[in-house]
Amino acid sequence: MSPALNSLGNAVARVYGDGAQAAQERFSALCATFTTAFGRDAEAFFSAPGRTELGGNHTDHNNGRVLAAAVDLDTIAAVAPRDEEVIEVRSLGYPEPFYVKISSIDPVADERGTSSALIRGVAAGFVRRGGRIGGFSATVSSTVLPGSGLSSSASFEVLIGAILNNLFNDDRFSPVEIAKIGRYAENEFFGKPCGLMDQIACAHGGVVSIDFRDIENPTVESAHCDFRRQGYTLVVVDSGGDHADLTPEYAAVPAEMKAVAAEFGADLLVAVDPAEFRANIARVRRAAGDRAVLRAIHFFADTERVVRQRAALEANAFSEYLALVNESGSSSWRFLQNCRVPGESTQQNVALALGVTEDFLERDGAVRVHGGGFAGTIQAYVPTGRVREYTRLMETLCGAGSVTALKIREIGATRL
Numbered sequence: 001m002s003p004a005l006n007s008l009g010n011a012v013a014r015v016y017g018d019g020a021q022a023a024q025e026r027f028s029a030l031c032a033t034f035t036t037a038f039g040r041d042a043e044a045f046f047s048a049p050g051r052t053e054l055g056g057n058h059t060d061h062n063n064g065r066v067l068a069a070a071v072d073l074d075t076i077a078a079v080a081p082r083d084e085e086v087i088e089v090r091s092l093g094y095p096e097p098f099y100v101k102i103s104s105i106d107p108v109a110d111e112r113g114t115s116s117a118l119i120r121g122v123a124a125g126f127v128r129r130g131g132r133i134g135g136f137s138a139t140v141s142s143t144v145l146p147g148s149g150l151s152s153s154a155s156f157e158v159l160i161g162a163i164l165n166n167l168f169n170d171d172r173f174s175p176v177e178i179a180k181i182g183r184y185a186e187n188e189f190f191g192k193p194c195g196l197m198d199q200i201a202c203a204h205g206g207v208v209s210i211d212f213r214d215i216e217n218p219t220v221e222s223a224h225c226d227f228r229r230q231g232y233t234l235v236v237v238d239s240g241g242d243h244a245d246l247t248p249e250y251a252a253v254p255a256e257m258k259a260v261a262a263e264f265g266a267d268l269l270v271a272v273d274p275a276e277f278r279a280n281i282a283r284v285r286r287a288a289g290d291r292a293v294l295r296a297i298h299f300f301a302d303t304e305r306v307v308r309q310r311a312a313l314e315a316n317a318f319s320e321y322l323a324l325v326n327e328s329g330s331s332s333w334r335f336l337q338n339c340r341v342p343g344e345s346t347q348q349n350v351a352l353a354l355g356v357t358e359d360f361l362e363r364d365g366a367v368r369v370h371g372g373g374f375a376g377t378i379q380a381y382v383p384t385g386r387v388r389e390y391t392r393l394m395e396t397l398c399g400a401g402s403v404t405a406l407k408i409r410e411i412g413a414t415r416l
Contacts, residue, residue, distance in 0.1 A: 005031045008045060011416035015047060015409070019072060026076060026141060027416075030092070034078040034139040037090050037097075042078035042139075044167070048159035048413035049074045050144035051151045051201035052236065052379065052406060053371055055309045055325070056302055057332045058295075060195040061254040062261070063212040063270035064303030067223070067310060068201035072407040075142040075155040079163055082135040087119050087160075092141040102133055112191040115156065121185025122160045128184070129177065132168040149236060149370055149377035150404075153190075154198035157182030161203070162413040175203035175412055176220060205412030209310040213270050225313040225321075227408065232322075232365060232381040237357070237394050238402040241341075241349035241375025249341060249374050256292035257299055263287050274300040291337065298335035302328055322366040322381055329354070329368030338373030349398070353378045356397060360390060 008027060016023040027045055034042040049070040056066030082088075089098040098116045105124035111117040123133045140159070144152040161178040165171055173181075179199035186194050200210055200220060211219040227234050257269050263284050264272045277284070277296060285293045305324055312321035333339045333354065340348040350369055357367040357380050370379040382390045391403045 005042070005045070008416055015411050015414065015416060016072070023076075027078070030076060030078045030139050030141050033090070033092065034080070034137070037139060038080070038137045040080060043080040044078075044163075045416045046077045046079060046159055046162050046166070046414065047074045047416060048076075048155045048162060048202055049205065049409045049411075050155045051198055052149075052234070053197070054207065054379075055328055056306045057298075057328060057369060057371075057373070058253050058257075058336055058338065059299055059303045059306075060197045060210075060212055062257050062268045062299055063215055064299060065209065065211045065306040066197045067207065067209050067306045068197055069207040070201055070205045070409045070412055071150060072409045073143040073150060073404075074409070075140060075144055075152070075159045077138045077140045077159055077163065079136050079138045079167070081167055082137050084135050086135045087123065087138075088136075089115070089119060089138045089140055089160075091115070092139070102135065105133075107189045111189070114190075117189040117191070118153070118157055118182075118185050119160055121189030122157055122164065122181055124189070125181030125184045126161075126164050126169070126173075129173070129181065131164070131173060133164055134168045136163060136167060138163065149238070150406075151198040151202060153186060153192075154182060154194075154202045157185055158199055158203040158413040162415065166415045175205075176200060176218065178413065179203045180216075201412075203413045205414075206410045207310075207313065207408060209306055221310065223310045223313040225316075225318070225408070227381065228384060230318045231384055232318075233384045233387045234406045234408070235380045235382050235387065235390065236370055236377045236404050236406065237353055237380065237398060238377050238404075239349035239353040239375065240398045240402060241347065246341065246374050249338075250372055253295060253336070253338065256288065256295050259288040260284055260292050260296040269296060269299050270303075272296075274304075294335040294337065298331045301331055301335075305331075325366035325368055325381065329366070332369045332373065336373075339369050341374050349375060350378060353394065353398060356393070357390075360386075360393060 012023050013020045031042050050073045054067040060066050085103045087100045100119045102123045144155045146152045165173045182199040183196050186192050207223040209221045261269045309324045340351045365381045367380040370377040394403050
């Protein structure tokens with residue numbers, strides 16, 4: 001057994017709390033896989049959490065505010081440096097390894113949309129920022145399932161970033177810098193035009209309020225709350241909708257918000273005075289359309305609501321916080337209009353999951369759409385004593401395994 005694995009006990013307890021035993025078993029299995037794959041012992045172990053969005057739905061792409069949190073589902077790695085300029089990652093569940101020669105850190109067209117693109121992009125991001133890179137071997141396992149709405153891609157990106165930061169840069173890059181590197185990899189190498197919220201939440205850990213007004217230097221502030229101590233469990237539910245062919249619906253949200261901003265000579269809504277917007281709604285609706293106006297109304301309210309959500313958590317005013325979550329959910333449904341696919345009448349998975357949950361909670365808790373919407377996940381704060389009952393109900397509606405109970409993880413991407 002790897003000597004490094006024997007010394008993990010305290011670190012695992014610090015990161016995983018009451019889930020330490022299960023985590024230790026995961027690392028032991030990963031370590032054995034590493035030895036089989038590479039014929040040597042792993043020398044270091046890393047973890048990067050997934051994330052959940054708590055407030056600020058579709059506000060980040062117009063440089064508004066969001067409230068997000070790292071969760072107890074994570075991507076882990078067993079690692080050892082290697083002399084050649086190669087990063088080789090063997091991911092459990094994938095038949096072929098990802099083998100990236102980092103002697104070249106230019107985008108590779110054939111890698112777009114793959115984990116190899118993310119690995120190369122993260123390495124390139126370090127070099128762009130004056131960092132050092134080197135080769136390593138890794139075996140990787142994740143409980144952040146793809147398509148879960150908990151950002152498996154950002155978790156993987158910041159995991160690779162944490163490894164390069166620790167092994168070759170003496171941990172000198174901050175969590176926000178690692179997050180920016182991850183976004184760069186996803187935008188320029190993988191080919192997905194994502195924002196920065198997911199990566200910051202995964203890299204930072206805990207509950208964070210993020211203000212993107214200065215996108216290159218976002219303001220990140222921690223908030224503190226143990227939802228279970230308040231008597232509630234944070235749950236996400238996969239509504240079972242099909243994301244296929246919904247790109248136009250997702251793209252229309254930022255595009256329509258930006259169309260409103262353009263009426264005021266701005267590129268993004270964050271640069272528009274909310275009072276000036278409200279005074280000119282009649283003009284704006286003629287130019288951009290009614291739905292664009294409604295989506296702008298949501299943006300201004302939800303980005304401001306993040307400030308009050310964080311303040312409520314810091315003041316331990318949890319009932320006020322839940323009321324704000326419900327406000328955000330209502331705004332997404334009525335104004336943002338991302339809780340069902342336009343024109344679809346027979347398949348309204350998100351709206352149905354929200355309606356059934358609201359009926360189940362009977363005002364004791366909160367529910368909102370989670371993330372992109374249209375056909376994705378919802379998020380609920382369920383009284384802890386009723387979680388099993390809620391799970392049975394929603395799995396009947398949305399399918400087995402559709403309900404995931406979460407805990408907030410205070411520690412972001414880290415070497416254990």
